[in-house]
Amino acid sequence: MLTLLQVTKAFGGLTALDDISLAVAPGERVALLGHNGAGKSTLMKIVLGLIAADRGRIAVGGHAPGSRAARAITAYLPENVAFHPALTGLETVRHYLRLRGEDARKAGDLLDRVGLGAAAGRRIGTYSKGMRQRVGLAQALIGHPRLLVLDEPTSGLDPVSRRDFYALLAELAAEGAAILLSSHALTEVEARTDRIVILSGGRLMANDTLANLRRQAALPIRLQVSARPGAADEVAERLKGGRRNGVVVDLSCAPDEKLDRLGAITALGPMVEDVEILPPSLEDLYTHYSRRPS
Ligand SMILES: Nc1ncnc2c1ncn2[C@@H]1O[C@H](COP(=O)(O)OP(=O)(O)OP(=O)(O)O)[C@@H](O)[C@H]1O
Numbered sequence: 560m561l562t563l564l565q566v567t568k569a570f571g572g573l574t575a576l577d578d579i580s581l582a583v584a585p586g587e588r589v590a591l592l593g594h595n596g597a598g599k600s601t602l603m604k605i606v607l608g609l610i611a612a613d614r615g616r617i618a619v620g621g622h623a624p625g626s627r628a629a630r631a632i633t634a635y636l637p638e639n640v641a642f643h644p645a646l647t648g649l650e651t652v653r654h655y656l657r658l659r660g661e662d663a664r665k666a667g668d669l670l671d672r673v674g675l676g677a678a679a680g681r682r683i684g685t686y687s688k689g690m691r692q693r694v695g696l697a698q699a700l701i702g703h704p705r706l707l708v709l710d711e712p713t714s715g716l717d718p719v720s721r722r723d724f725y726a727l728l729a730e731l732a733a734e735g736a737a738i739l740l741s742s743h744a745l746t747e748v749e750a751r752t753d754r755i756v757i758l759s760g761g762r763l764m765a766n767d768t769l770a771n772l773r774r775q776a777a778l779p780i781r782l783q784v785s786a787r788p789g790a791a792d793e794v795a796e797r798l799k800g801g802r803r804n805g806v807v808v809d810l811s812c813a814p815d816e817k818l819d820r821l822g823a824i825t826a827l828g829p830m831v832e833d834v835e836i837l838p839p840s841l842e843d844l845y846t847h848y849s850r851r852p853s
Contacts, residue, residue: 675697
């Protein structure tokens with residue numbers, strides 16, 4: 560549904576996107592992650608045809624970005640949606656339906672779909688940020704888009720609103736929509752997207768499933784060994800390299816050394832009370848992939 564091939568964009572002397580290639584298939588949810596200024600919004604603007612790439616090829620459902628055919632199948636939710644505060648949710652969505660040349664009577668159904676049915680008749684000025692974001696999503700869903708481009712759609716939403724938001728995205732993906740959304744938090748998109756793309760300084764640092772990214776990064780695993788009272792010094796010494804902290808001995812090892820290390824720990828028999836295996840955190844993984852290119 561969306562393909563970018565060797566896309567490059569510079570602003571003056573600053574390369575905002577450097578040779579980016581990626582694709583989003585129908586039914587796929589792809590998270591675009593990156594630090595401030597990594598190039599996420601620039602990439603989205605190019606996909607929408609709002610700005611042109613300097614080099615590279617982009618196709619939206621086979622069409623040029625920004626073309627009538629591409630716009631007809633694309634929906635966009637900007638990071639900060641702004642609607643007229645004096646209009647109700649219903650009036651607002653009706654307005655966008657008319658702009659799209661669609662039947663304004665569909666507004667009620669769209670608002671129901673994003674969980675705003677009960678508040679549809681209230682002025683948007685009285686809505687919370689999460690409710691305004693839902694109006695934005697209702698607007699984005701007009702015309703059954705096949706590609707959704709969502710710029711930090713959950714920033715400022717509480718955990719329950721986020722969960723509802725991702726549940727709706729899952730439904731849309733199940734119906735075949737391709738979804739590209741940007742976020743700052745790997746923890747948030749972890750279980751809710753199918754693939755992770757990490758940009759840093761305009762370069763593509765990662766583009767894979769979380770499981771594969773974990774495997775490829777091969778970050779060290781921590782083992783926390785709890786020693787029996789009085790045995791911590793000996794456990795630390797026998798497990799070489801362990802750092803003692805009270806009765807707990809901390810070890811770190813590469814993923815492929817884990818079983819050997821566990822074998823050495825169990826060989827200590829009654830000196831050991833328990834062992835905790837701590838895989839690298841999502842923050843560790845994100846830091847690993849988002850190290851800025853020098
Ligand atoms: N119109 C512009 N003119 C000059 N520089 C720009 C322009 N638009 C973006 N940039 C620069 O391009 C780089 C990428 O910006 P972009 O907005 O794509 O980052 P981002 O990943 O969306 O960041 P954030 O997470 O802060 O929204 C930044 O260094 C930014 O200052």
